[in-house]
Amino acid sequence: MRVAVGSGNPVKRAATERALGDDHTVVAEPVASGVAEQPRGETETVTGARNRAERALAAGDYALGVGLEGGVARVESVDGLFLTMWAAVADGERVEYGAGPRLRLPGRVANRVEAGAELGPVMDEAYDMENVAENEGAAGVLTSGRVDRTSALEHAVAGALGPFL
Numbered sequence: 001m002r003v004a005v006g007s008g009n010p011v012k013r014a015a016t017e018r019a020l021g022d023d024h025t026v027v028a029e030p031v032a033s034g035v036a037e038q039p040r041g042e043t044e045t046v047t048g049a050r051n052r053a054e055r056a057l058a059a060g061d062y063a064l065g066v067g068l069e070g071g072v073a074r075v076e077s078v079d080g081l082f083l084t085m086w087a088a089v090a091d092g093e094r095v096e097y098g099a100g101p102r103l104r105l106p107g108r109v110a111n112r113v114e115a116g117a118e119l120g121p122v123m124d125e126a127y128d129m130e131n132v133a134e135n136e137g138a139a140g141v142l143t144s145g146r147v148d149r150t151s152a153l154e155h156a157v158a159g160a161l162g163p164f165l
Helices: 010-020 042-056 105-112 119-126 137-142 149-164
Strands: 002-005 025-028 066-077 080-091 095-099
Touching: 002 010, 002 042, 010 066, 010 149, 025 105, 042 066, 042 080, 042 095, 066 149, 080 105, 080 137, 080 149, 095 149, 105 119, 119 137, 137 149
Parallel strands: 002 025, 002 066
Antiparallel strands: 066 080, 080 095
16 A cells, blocks of 8 residues: 655654554655644644645545644643644545654743744754754653654554554
């Protein structure tokens, strides 16, 4: 089965490949999310994932389109700003959703993101790293590698794929 992932980011493609297994062909189809570069709130993050899934599916001859979007959001009843990640899978008739883990951002990171900065560059600067977003991701940095971005996104994709399997 041919599956499109709505991004050129190698981490998102790898997460989709791992969630699907070896008997699928995953093709990167860079598409616009239709939301801000740094999605804020669950609604905007889910919308970005859905838009990517539907646009990736429409980009070629694919059985499924996968959209992945990372954002930041507040969580009811818990203080702080959280990293959140959502996946959407579309087949042309329906869209299903799955989420990855939520990780509370440290105050020094959260404050800058809430002031309008994008998470990836803030993580690079705060942790003296380079290109965190396309490597271990904020999830990898915040968990000392116990959960990296690929595995976090893989679980989100697996959750969204569940109803199709």
